[in-house]
Amino acid sequence: MSMDALRKAISENMGAVNVLLVDDQSFVRKIVKSVFQDVDNIRFIDAADGSEALNTLQSLSVDAVFLDINMRPTNGLEALKAIRTGQDGLRQDMPVIMLTGVSDQAAVRAAVELDSNAFILKPATPSTLLDRLTRVLSKRQPMKSAKEYARVQLPTGLDEDAIVAPxxxxxxxxxxxxxxxxxxxxxxxxxxxxxxxxxxxxxxxxxxxxxxxxxxxxxxxxxxxxxxxxxxxxxxxxxxxxxxxxxxxxxx
Amino acid sequence: MMHQDPRIDFVWLTAMVGRNPDTVAEMLEEFAGSASRDAAALRAARTARNADDIQYFAHRIKGASKLIGAVVCGEIAEALEEKAMREDILCDDPGVEHLLTAIDATLGFIREANIESELKGLD
Structure with missing residues (x-):
């Protein structure tokens, strides 16, 4: 599907959508938002790391999350695990799209086990961003129990994941x-x-x-x-x- | 040694943000600010001999560069990050200086770039 068609599909087929965009680089957040500038019904909410994302999810209505993996101080996997375990009453089945680079390979297993709804390999193209958002908003995904997600081991220290992850x-x-x-x-x-x-x-x-x-x-x-x-x-x-x-x- | 071509891939960039010259200029300015701060942090990490931070800031520079279309800068940052992940990188690794030089060249190109002319060149 072309980008214009994707934009049109989002505009016409979805109601107002609140998307939480989590990345520790404000420039990256800005450029991702620019891709959606012509889609009127998407409102972006920014968060600069996993911890800020979790606070936002507790206080605002969010329909989907773009979540970077390698962030400081709280990385994306920690935030995803908190969501999937329903920490502090968070919506466990929140659609989450992980933004990942080829260097994040050690982290991908944990993100898969935590049932991340989608992945985007960076650098993201506009059509991929639009496609993944459309997909996660239109498909519900079965979830495991919070206890199962709690057992998922996260790589300790994403900066060192090539060394410490299995x-x-x-x-x-x-x-x-x-x-x-x-x-x-x-x-x-x-x-x-x-x-x-x-x-x-x-x-x-x-x-x-x-x-x-x-x-x-x-x-x-x-x-x-x-x-x-x-x-x-x-x-x-x-x-x-x-x-x-x-x-x-x-x-x- | 990789050729240090500082140019921005305007085809990629306009695919991301559209062809409004003001928007393109704004994004390049944002990138320049972000890359300058990360370059300063990379220098500080080298001085402090903090290999984890070298990897982390190489990762950030890689991501931002590839997103804006600063292809060569992104490739050099990626090579440095991957090297740091494969082995215990030495803080005086020449890859750090190589990346800092590439960032300076890219920032210089952005300062001098005539956006309207670059966009016309895409037609």
Whole structure:
């Protein structure tokens, strides 16, 4: 869809929308807002870090959040976890779009486990910003319990995430030139080798999905629901270039 | 050594903010202010030998540069950030000076840029 069409779709099909834009660089907030300057029904509210975002969410009505990951003093993952655990009465299913850079690969696993609704790989293009906002406002996503989200481990110190976050052995985790073995072939289960674009709802991952630098992104065994398909599509440029094995339910 | 071309990619920038010369000038001015502050913080981090801060400010400069279309500046910042993430970066790493030089060149270009002429050049 063209940008004008996306802008028109937002203007015509949605009521007034309050979007919380969280980034610790005022310049970045300003340029993101400029993308939406022709969309009359979107009102932006600024926050300069995760902590300010949480305070805003408690005091103002917000429909969706653009949330940067690497911020000081409170980063985006801490804020996302607070939202998903319903901290201080926050709306647990708040649609959240993570703004992430290729250097945030260690943080992506936690954001996926915290059911971030969407990802935008920076630098964001106008059409991506518009597309993701439209998507998260139009699709509700099932949530897990607050207790499950509370168990999600966050990388300690995003500046150092490449050092302290779980890092897989690149030899076993990501071998772009050497296809991973197909496993889990049992009667009644179809095992196929596909790229992300061919994953289907209810597929179950046989292998971990890793980022290009070997960080674990989605763990083997995860069922690929609609929301996960969307996330993986958002992050496709970050995923290690190898085929992904899935167990596929036979067509009924 | 990467070629330090300070130019702004006006095709990218106008795709982000539109072609109103006042808006383009305002965004470039905002970027210049942000990049100047981050460059000062990067210098301070180098003086204080704080590798975490070097990585953090390289990350900020990368993000802002790529968003505004300061492509080369963004690439140099990205290279420095990635190096800092891969290994214990030395605070006197030449990549820091390389980035500071690129920022200065970009800011100089922005100060001198004739926005209207740059926008006409896109036609």
């Amino acid at each position: 890092r897989l052995d690149p030899k076993s985790a990501s071998a772009p030139t050497e296809p991973a073995p197909i496993a889990g072939s049992t009667p009644g289960t179809v095992v196929v080798k596909v790229g992300i674009q061919m994953l289907r709802r209810n597929d179950r991952l046989v292998d971990d999905i890793t980022t290009k630098n070997g960080q674990l992104m989605v763990i083997a065994g995860t069922e690929v629901d609609d929301a996960m398909l969307d996330r993986l599509t958002d992050l496709k440029d970050m995923v290690a270039a190898k085929d992904i094995d899935v167990e596929r339910e036979p067509d009924r």
